[in-house]
Amino acid sequence: MWRIAPGTRHAQCGASPACSVVADGFTSITGLNSGPDGTIYVTELDEATWFAIEANIGSLGGTVNACDPSSWSCSEVATGLPMSIASTVGKDGTVYAAIKVLIPGEAEVIPLP
Numbered sequence: 845m846w847r848i849a850p851g852t853r854h855a856q857c858g859a860s861p862a863c864s865v866v867a868d869g870f871t872s873i874t875g876l877n878s879g880p881d882g883t884i885y886v887t888e889l890d891e892a893t894w895f896a897i898e899a900n901i902g903s904l905g906g907t908v909n910a911c912d913p914s915s916w917s918c919s920e921v922a923t924g925l926p927m928s929i930a931s932t933v934g935k936d937g938t939v940y941a942a943i944k945v946l947i948p949g950e951a952e953v954i955p956l957p
Contacts, residue, residue: 845870845886845916867916870909875930884911885939886918887931897927897946908941908956922956931956 848855849862857863867886875887890897891904906928911918921931921939929945944950 845873867911867918872906874906874928877930877932878913879910879933879939880937882913883933884913885909885921885931885933886911887928887941889928891923906941906943908939910939 845865845867846857847864847866848857852860852862855863870886870888871891871893872889873886874889875885877885879885886909888907888909890906892901895901896903903926905924905926907923907925908921908928908931909918910921922941925941925943927946928941928943930942932940934940939956940953941956942951942953944952
């Protein structure tokens with residue numbers, strides 16, 4: 845995941861000092877949001893890659909990760925989510941994920957443990 849300095853235009857990540865890596869190890873990020881405590885939630889479509897779903901070659905399921913934005917240490921909130929595309933945090937602190945979004949008529953929002 846890259847951080848681009850505010851006000852930067854035409855950044856070339858990997859070559860520009862205005863663009864730096866803040867977290868790595870993610871595949872197919874489909875959503876970022878923040879909780880009321882500042883935690884950043886990173887939603888991944890599939891741990892194997894988006895192509896695993898597209899080509900039907902060993903999907904592992906998606907993941908929602910909770911990350912501390914000061915250190916970018918992350919922990920998994922839930923894994924094995926089928927086609928997860930977004931997450932949010934409810935007023936009561938419950939994290940929810942949208943899953944099965946690529947299957948017509950099957951999409952749903954579920955609470956995470």
